[in-house]
Amino acid sequence: MSLVKNFSMMSLYNQRMNIQLMVHCQRLSADVLVKETHSFFPNIISYWNHILFGDLILIGRLAANKIAELSLQDLSAFPSPKSPYDIYQNNLADIALLRARLDELIVRYCQNLTDDDCDKYITYTTTEGDSISKAVADVTQHLFNHQAHHRGQLTCVLSQFGIDYGCMDLPVIVFEGSRTKKPALT
Secondary structure (H helix, E strand, C coil): CCHHHHHHHHHHHHHHHHHHHHHHHHCCCHHHHCCCCCCCCCCHHHHHHHHHHHHHHHHHHHHHCCHHHCCHHHHCCCCCCCCCCCCCCCCHHHHHHHHHHHHHHHHHHHHHCCHHHHHCEEEEECCCCCEEEEEHHHHHHHHHHHHHHHHHHHHHHHHHCCCCCCCCCHHHHCCCCCCCCCCCCC
């Protein structure tokens, strides 16, 4: 499977998992959403904001280099990421809207990504102030790895709150896999 097809599949997984988990989180009371989790981030709201931070900073680095028809203009309506502890929204409904818009942008980015794009290198400054160069494929892979890592932490917290968030298996969530067409039903 090509990297491009894999990234397109991962963008769909990312989008669908965010929707699935957000639906479960939106059923929680405001008190539970800000309840101390004694985990990597202090509460569910902070987890969602941090996942947004990771996506915004990484997609911004790609947009600054005009990868896959992405430009900084595409990010003009989004918050500007500064710190891994940024809080963009305190209200889960507002986070959900921002999350949905960003997931649509990530899907579009992956649909426009080419093998040539994946081979390019971009240089950026990390949040710690270091200048590094990375292959676009590696930055894109990290975009999905970062989300999966923190969604894993979030699902652990949800489990501790007694929430059954459902199946997270890639073949179930993105049943069509890396194909661009849905399979014919027999």
